[in-house]
Amino acid sequence: MTTDLGRRRLLVSTTALAGVYLLPTWAAAATDIPALPADGEAFDFDRVIAHARALAQRPYTAPEQRYDKLLDEIGYEAFMGIHTRKQAALWAASDTPVTVEFFHLDQNARSPVAIHVVENGRTRRIPYDSALFRYDDPKLAERLPADLGFSGLRVLGRTEPAHEWLAFKGASYFRSPGGLDQYGLSARGVAVDTGYGSDEAFPNFTQYWLIKPAADATRMTLCALLEGEHVTGAYRITLSRPNDIVLDIESRLFQRRAIRRLGIAPLTSMFWFSETNARRGVDWRPEIHDSDGLAMTTGQGERLWRALVNPPRTQYSVFEDKNPKGFGLLQRDRVFDHYQDPDVGFENRPSLWVEPRGDWGSGHVGLLELPTDEEVYDNINVFWVPSEKATAARAWRFDYRLYWGADQPDPPALARVMATRTGRAGAPGTYQDQSVLARKFVIDFAGKPLDGLDADNAPEPRVHASHGQIDNPYVQHVEQSGRWRVFFDWKGELPPDDTPVELQAALYHGARQVTETWLYAYYPEALPRQLYSGDDNA
Template sequence: MPAWARADTAAALPADGEAFDFEALVAHARALSQQPYHAPDERYGQLLDEIGYEAFMGIHTRKEAALWADDATPVTVEFFHLDQNARTPVAIHVVESGRSRRIAYDSDLFRYDDPALAERLPADLGFSGFRMLGRGDPAGEWLAFKGASYFRSPGGLDQYGLSARGVAVDTGYGNDEAFPDFSQYWLIKPEPNATTITICALLEGEHVTGAYRIVLSRPNDVILDIETRLFQRRDVQRLGIAPLTSMFWFSETNARRGVDWRPEIHDSDGLAMTTGDNQRLWRALVNPPRSQYSAFQDNSPKGFGLLQRDRVFDHYQDPDVAFENRPSLWVEPLHDWGRGHVGLLELPTDEEVYDNINVFWVPAGKAAAGHAWHFDYRLYWGADQPDPPALARVMATRTGRAGAPGTYEDQSVLARKFVIDFAGDTLDQLSDDDPPQPSVHASHGRIENPYVQHVEQTGRWRVFFDWKGALPPDNTPVDLQATLRYGDRQIAETWLYAYYPEALPRQLHSEDATV
């Protein structure tokens, strides 16, 4: 057993003015895991109930009061107020010259649109989190922590979207899911010319405790190197490492008339994976009719992430939220993670305000009380994954009625056509006289009439096929897989999809409809 995993019940965090280091935080998290969990007491609940979205948006940080505002550091730090949705105060410490000092809450750090609210705030209300901003005019946000163990970054595109978490506990098990908190943070003051900023955090929860060291850099995109030490208090059914959470409502894949005036609404459109044996996979996201969990088994994964590949404004038509600029987020393990699976939980949604997509790594073996875990990884927040495949990539997934136009009445109402667009250098030299070949498979039912078409207007190659069959057993989805080959070579990443057969109407309009 490594030294960091051995018990030390005497471990304590440094008091104000004492030296701080990461190993002391690890020892404290380990000691906490052997003690009963005490949930934080909720204070001022009635007051926080009144600080909803509009009230929260009327609370502003005083820029001149930000941490390091008068120093020559690469960033400044602003603090988040407690509100209706972030009710548990967190302790925030600054570490200067190696010594720790807790930052006291003070309502004078904020400016309030509602003076009456400001007068009612207690002196010990507390912070819900913080954000780091780069120097400049305007000062762009780099990273923000708020609520449970959630954090996110706008990346190089300067647009917030999906989020990350410190850990996922029993995600997909309904009411059994738990949300441990980052209860304390230590912000290490950087030197004026520093290229990295270090943040340490203590994780506390009913099932698990942990110590995190996060090293932030921004060469262009935002990159986080994360050291994670976890200690289990209780058994866990599903322990999720490096969890990501995003929103997918509809795209060109599953759009329906009348749902919304915008053509597409999603923060991410697919899960990309590079397996331990260097397979490149693209799982197009779905908005399922019911909760769906998919497990992609692997050994020593190279990386995985939720990406936003569609970057065309015209596909979204919403200048206010700019879905085309939502960041992608890629996870790169920094050591051998061994056996396990990438878990994808997709939840049904009919609104854009809910994150219904969850992705994480689940290590093999039982996540039992007393176990210690060590996972280090790198997060890339940017427009794309850091190592895009040399293979052609999936650019769009569309579905519709099977068969050729004018033959719909001859088809089963369960039959469905799939159309997948691929693009990349491996396809650029091919022609209609020398095309790639589609390779398509289904876990249930049968594939009919697979073929490819070169779309001159976009330069892409398009794979067509029809799926036909009866409903799969036990109300499970049909797992579909497609790629492109040229001779004996695979020249495109592998497209994956979970299809839930459902009857399409034989007519899109009533017979007496008028235009």
């Protein structure tokens, strides 16, 4: 791997270029739109693809929104008082391995979606019926119109109690609690101009087809139509639960308009503070985050760990690669005492790993970090951005697998980053002699390649900074935890152009790297909070 830490928020991998799933463009002339399968007709995913392709050649029509005054009244508390009737769930009376329940429209999900079931190869639309729900407020139930509609759906297993597998609600968002049965971060069908403030667009899954699985099936398939101002698409998603939740996704995208930043396989999470930046926390809990790092396996097989930050202003980091093997947002810290919140279970929040299928070609993993002062806002976005320009009339194909679980499916053989801590530079008693910009970094590594090493056969730290100087790097074996700890101080002046200092560290034993590479973006001085910027670096 060739790493150029002098370039702005850039990590370069020198994997050889391979073919990209790039489909031919088409003439922008309006054509007849192929009809989607009607009730009683055979379902064919190719018809959804053809429909999405033709839609992209027509002007965009925004999702229908009705009954605004009524939906204004269905806020969080009212929505939590609306319950699905288990006996009315789709396939409740069948012997399928899963059932499906539907979400009600509410204050934050106002656009109804069409939901179809495919049984014996034939499609049938499921009509909205308030009898599918039980309402804590009977007066609300009496006021609901007969054609209100659904906002989404969730798939549940047959266990008792029934564990949720997957849920779709709002734009193209979907979530899974994974094998630990705790919801956390989200995925999306596609990201459009994320990081460009109000210019970001949120295409919608407007129609779903739920294909009924056989009684002995171990997986279920659903298809979805994506519609947006910039892009349309067709998705086929096959889900299974061997232990964790695994989704195999086939996506076909067709552009209506040019997109500055097309995000493929986007992930969305929350990071407020951890042991890394706990000094910024104002909450009584020691840590609050759904994910604590971005893990990557490059096309050449390098293992990288970028510790997440809650930056003083919007930060967009670029990790260039070709044909990546995988990337994801992970929650590695699984110790309850580090969070102390039994009600929300941060220690059980799922990790989410993206495994590309086929050659994705050249591009970069983009990491957008937004400043936050609360845990209710998702401030972390990760996605793949192809290097090919996302121009109007362009078509794309991306296939990938998503793993929702406690860890990535192929953890590295290298020792891993277990914790990142920062503090005042220097040794105790010398703090007053240090620059206010200087900072100490302490990184814990653990894993089999470090086992058996001792003070006489210790690993060597290799630390680099994009700006300033690294002072006094050394390692220490912590007997109480069995981990190897890297210490170093960063010293220097403010970097130019309001950029952070990009730090990199790894442990070597002789000439061999024995740990994954730790990456971090350090701001020596808090900058004014600025949520959005017009330049390409957000």
